[in-house]
Amino acid sequence: QQQVKQSPQSLIVQKGGISIINCAYENTAFDYFPWYQQFPGKGPALLIAIRPDVSEKKEGRFTISFNKSAKQFSLHIMDSQPGDSATYFCAASRGGSEKLVFGKGTKLTVNP
Amino acid sequence: KAGVTQTPRYLIKTRGQQVTLSCSPISGHRSVSWYQQTPGQGLQFLFEYFSETQRNKGNFPGRFSGRQFSNSRSEMNVSTLELGDSALYLCASSLAGMTAGNTIYFGEGSWLTVV
Numbered sequence: 001q002q003q004v005k006q007s008p009q010s011l012i013v014q015k016g017g018i019s020i021i022n023c024a025y026e027n028t029a030f031d032y033f034p035w036y037q038q039f040p041g042k043g044p045a046l047l048i049a050i051r052p053d054v055s056e057k058k059e060g061r062f063t064i065s066f067n068k069s070a071k072q073f074s075l076h077i078m079d080s081q082p083g084d085s086a087t088y089f090c091a092a093s094r095g096g097s098e099k100l101v102f103g104k105g106t107k108l109t110v111n112p
Numbered sequence: 113k114a115g116v117t118q119t120p121r122y123l124i125k126t127r128g129q130q131v132t133l134s135c136s137p138i139s140g141h142r143s144v145s146w147y148q149q150t151p152g153q154g155l156q157f158l159f160e161y162f163s164e165t166q167r168n169k170g171n172f173p174g175r176f177s178g179r180q181f182s183n184s185r186s187e188m189n190v191s192t193l194e195l196g197d198s199a200l201y202l203c204a205s206s207l208a209g210m211t212a213g214n215t216i217y218f219g220e221g222s223w224l225t226v227v
Contacts, residue, residue: 043219045218100155103154
C-alpha cells in the first residue's frame, strides 16, 4: 500500500492556539516523513521532516510526533498565527527517493 | 542560491495539443522529479530522473513523458492534451542522496489550463 491518509481536511484555530494535523501510513518501508506548507499560488515548501528512528522533532513552533508502531505521525503548530494559514501536506518516501507519497492536505485557517 | 525554476508559469492549451514544461533544479542537485497537483487528486508523483535516467514513474498514461539533460535540467511533455490535464505541474529537485532524509525542494509550478 502506498497511501498516506491525512486528517482533518480543514482546520480552524484561534490565534495563539495549537494546530494538530495527523497522518497515517501503511508501507513500513517508508523511512522519511516530511511536512510541506503551501500558500495559494506557490509551490510546497518543506517545513520539517523526521525519520522513524526519532519519536519527536521540534523546530521553533513546529513539532513532529512519530509513532512507528502505530504507523502514524502528526504535526503540531504551537502558538498558531494568522500567517500560518496555508495548506499543509504530510508525505512519505523511502530510500532517499524523490518519489513522495502525499496526504490529501489540510487547509489551516488561523483567525486573528 | 536560486531555487527550482520552472517555465512557463502559466499557459493555456487546446485539447489535442501538446505541451512542454521546463525545470532548472537548484545548482548542484542531480535529481529531478515532477508532480501533478489538482484539487481532486492532490499531489501525485509523475516521474523522477537522475543522471538522465528515469528512476521512478508514477501511474500516468504514456502521454506524459519527461527527460533530463546532462546539466540536470529537465523537461516534461504531455501530448494529446485532455481537459483533465489541467493542473499545477510541480518540479522538485534534490541532491539525490540514497539515504533517508534526502531533502526535496519544489518550484513554484507551471499552471496548465486545457480548454
